[in-house]
Amino acid sequence: MPQRNKNFTGRDDLLESLHEGIAADVTVVVPHTLHGFGGVGKTYVAIEYAYRFHHEYDLVWWIPADQPMLVRSALAGLSPHLGLPPAGSAGIEDTAAGVLDALRRGEPYSKWLLIFDNAEQPEDLSDVIPHGPGHVLITSRNHAWTSVADTVAVDVFTRQESIEFLLRRTDGGISPQDADRLATELGDLPLALEQAGALHHETGMSVDEYLRLLREQTIQLLDANKPSDYPLSMTAAWSLSVSQLESKLPEAGELLRCCAFFGPEPIPRDVFGARDEEHATQSRLRGLLGDPILLSRAIRELGRYALARIDSENRTIQVHRLVQALLREEVGEADRLAFRHEVHLLLAAAVMSHSPNDTTGWPYYAALLGHMSPAQVKLSHEPPVRRFALDMVSYLYSSGDYSSAHDLVVELLDQWQAASGDEDMSVLLARGHLGIVLQELGDYLASFELNKETLARMQAVLGPEHEETLLLTNSHGADFRARGGFAEALEHDRRSLERHREVFGPDHPQTLRVVNNLATDYLLVGDYERAFELQTSAYSQSRRVLSGNRQDVLSSWNGLARIVRLRGDYFGACDLGEDAYEFGCLELGADHPWTLRTAKDLATAKRRAGLIDEAFDLAQQTFEREERIFGRDHPDTLAAALCLANILRARGETVEALALLRDTTRRYWRAFGADHPFRYGCDMNLAVLLRVNGHLDEARRLDQESLSGFDGRLGRSHHYSLACAVNLASDHALLGDHETARRLGQAALAELRALLGERHPLTLASAANLVVDLRAGGAVGEAEALAAETFGHYREALGAAHPDVQLAMAGVRLDFDFDPPAL
Structure with a gap:
């Protein structure tokens, strides 16, 4: 939950009405929506409701809802509290699905409250609202919610609430009569009153002086034709607060404008501390960012003037989306481009030391995900920024969130191809990432065609020995396997391994991935001895070299367990598979795609070893998870269905096995x-x-x-x-x-x-x-x-x-x- 607003005032009737309505939903959740204009305090009402009535719940969870990718990420963050694998080590998509399933079942908690903040269209949340025994509260500016949910309208303060709020915010520094005058001029809008009260508290400015300046600001704003989307009172109050902040600490004003070009989600405080050498010299904020004492002071000033919410516990800075919009419109086009560029460089530098394939870096990427689209990262032409954007795609598919990875990389490609052409380096790399995502989504035909064309372009533009060309060469080998061309894949990966060894060396992580793939090729053509030799080598080296890349370690480990089984050592395969599966659950999470693949192979090994009941429990659980996460037609789900059907037959449940396999067979034709x-x-x-x-x-x-x-x-x-x-x-x-x-x-x-x-x-x-x-x-x-x-x-x-x-x-x-x- 965000921090509670110590200055929260009034709204008692609204909160009581909301409490009575939401408490009436005992068995079926009916979403309750707080809707209203920006700045009326919808979010603060939701926060206050959660704190005031938290004793009625076992669990309360806050979810930013204005971007679909953030919704599932926030849901996934709930997983450890439900006894599920943590979001930091499991895929976003599958972990979020597991969370929703647990909430629907009410296990382990039936008294829960989810708050979706700043939702847009109702259809955006249709598949992430858990219809179970708990409660759902939504805040939104969109009145479309009134047709699909019980709604509570949130308006501006009553005049008495405005006066009470200002007296509390200024610690009694103004009279009730002056508070009434301020409320009249500011239209009782809570966000404007908050900034006026903060300004008085910080500067001691009299109400008469404030109102004089406010009238002058209003005239200027009217002359500037400010858009009607924003209340003039809000615009004037914001403009006045910013001008007073800048007169006290100009650097704080620059920091505030920079924050306006991030997303409306919390900005990690550490973003402003990570810079590379080039950025340190080019940055317009270099004086501020290079002085930690001045930076800390500037951040505190933003909080004092109520221009940002400073969450010291979570070390984040958050600027209201309305204030952000006003700030962006206030600056000229040149400054707008400069601030956006600054934000892009800050985002890129924030994860510079964290590989998207390393699970320890995933929390950093998750914290920045919500700023990708609002900051318009896709518009940058800077190589480090585009590399950051592609690293975010890598993080998404490495963590198992294939659908978000697909949406992001397609968005990047559309922009970059139009801006830079088909042979631009970043465009070629993005196409390679899209090919990987298509493979993981099971769209093998599209992946093959895309990778084939991209590889040809890379070889022509970058050369066959270029690092990126070789990376795509390795990925393309999976396309041949997916088409059933096992001998072609073997020949392709043999050549690929030679080139990787020449360019990267024998112990490089990329080389080890090729060795791992080549072992799979030999397995598929039936040469189990050569497959065993290569897989053993890949596994031993991966444990030593790939300590941070848990996926590759698990892939190699499971590959070794599989080939041991195929060579006839079923009990040895069970031992290896158990260890690999435990590693996957611990390091990646039980629902990560590679953990599930390991579970499927382990279930097969247990069945071969005669441990039928153990095999059945694991196979059934794996199939259910695969189906929930990827759907019934995904190749991994189909493989899990085959595994389960084989075990059902071994248990004597042949009718059930036949029904499952008849359905699976039809789907195999479509998939392969x-x-x-x-x-x-x-x-x-x-x-x-x-x-x-x-x-x-x-x-x-x-x-x-x-x-x-x-x-x-x-x-x-x-x-x-x-x-x-x-x-x-x-x-x-x-x-x-x-x-x-x-x-x-x-x-x-x-x-x-x-x-x-x-x-x-x-x-x-x-x-x-x-x-x-x-x-x-x-x-x-x-x-x-x-x-x-x-x-x-x-x-x-x-x-x-x-x-x-x-x-x-x-x-x-x-x-x-x-x-x-x-x-």
Whole structure:
């Protein structure tokens, strides 16, 4: 909450009316809106309501609502108080969604109050108002709220409230009669009265002198044709306060004008202390910013004259949006451009020492996010400022807020392309950032086309060995994987690694990212030994080099756990995965995209290890989170759905699994296209569930189509193809065609032994299925010899109590399924 206004006066009837209305909403939240003209005190009424009635709530939370990005950021900041991962270490979008869900359920608190301050259109908040057991209070200048919510109109002070306020604000320094005269001239507008009272308190100016100057200011303002959007009394009072402030401390006036070009949200005090060398010499505020004592005095003077709200607890400065608007209009165009430029440089310098990929820097970026659009950062041509803007985009997608990152980078691109052309460095970099965001949003086709075109431009403009060209080269490798071109991705990333090592060196973070991606390429083409070698190297180096970049560490860690599982060490994969998942929850938050990907892989490892109930709990929780955060059609959600369906089948809940997978299969086509290996993998899983639910002919047809697709894209010797061939053999066997089943099974077993080794659990499972087919075909001796050879190794690999071992020993066929890695 903002600090309470010690001079708050009156409004008792309004507060009581508001309290009675809002308290009537016991089970369903009806938003209550305080609306009114700027300067009438809507925000202060909301603050006073919160402090006066806080004893009725377990939790009260304040949310700046005039910019959509700030709403979710403020909601995310509530997460630690609800027992959720903290906003500073989890993605904004997913953390805010988790907060809303907890509030709707009333867990852990049912008595809560959310205050959305300075909301604009009702539709801006439609998806962030939690309809639960608590209360919502909104302040707005927009009367459109009257049609969608119970509203309380906030007007100017009554005359008695004005007099009482002025007497309190001036510590009795003026008479009630003089207070009445001031109130008459200032139209009882609270913000104007606040500044008049502050001016008297600071200067001892008589009321007669104040009114004389006010009349002179009014004449000047009328001559200047001030816009009718603002009350003339407010404009005159503000102008008078500023002139008196400047006569006392001119530097404070310059600081105030500078603050007018930030956003209306609180400005971190430290913004005025961080400057680079060039800015220190160019700044028009260099004398003030270079003298910490003078700066502190200037800030205090702004508070004394009621021209800014100084929050000492949170170390912020906030200027009323109406005062900001008046200040901006008061200066000439040259000064307006100069102050805006000053703000841009201050914002850029404030995060200069903080990487947007480092979680420790995220609070700094979050504090400045609300100033990006109001300060019109996109208009700057300065390279450091544009780099700051792109770093803000990086912060947003690194923290998991993909939609805000997309909106911001598109806004920057539209402006920069028009101003600087397609081949400008900042435009090329922004296009690269947009490509990353499109990848994360699952729009693979758009990402591929954009990155392909941008990379060609970078190579022509910057050269193939330029740092930024290489960064995009690495990112483009994911585009090939997303298209199902695993061999193309492998060749692309091999070349990329050579260039990265030449330019950056072997231990550079960018080089390690390529190694990590190359390991994924080898995994996807089925070379698990090479993938393991590279992933082990990437993981060990990332723990040493990438200490601040928790995402890359977790990505490498989870990649190692995944390849350990694919090589057949399910228990080792569980141990590694548990550690990685705990790291992700602690450092990034349980809802961060990479933590969720790690959770999905860990659930798969637990299922392979026979820990079915543990796997189910984790898989169900992960799927629900993915769906809530990204929606049902996002590739990560689809992967989580496959994981959950596989575990439901292992639990015997085959009808539920089939329903989930039928829906998921349709979505896989749309996400990846008709000829993607992942689409065939999803169909293969569906075929297994069709078979176990008795739809044998449909299962055989789907497996045959999937196998043909795998053969065409990956070849028969690939792990995915062989798994599908084993499943197709099961289809034929259950349909009575034991000879076809045997031939398929024998061929697949020979390939699996060569690919994975004779003692890999999947090789042993394939052998166990072949034992069943040999017995059914009358080759009892061959079957028993294979059984004797297989079952002992199976028990050694997984343990006698493992569900798969027990099924194999009982002569029950085993099913293979597909689990997609993150691309």
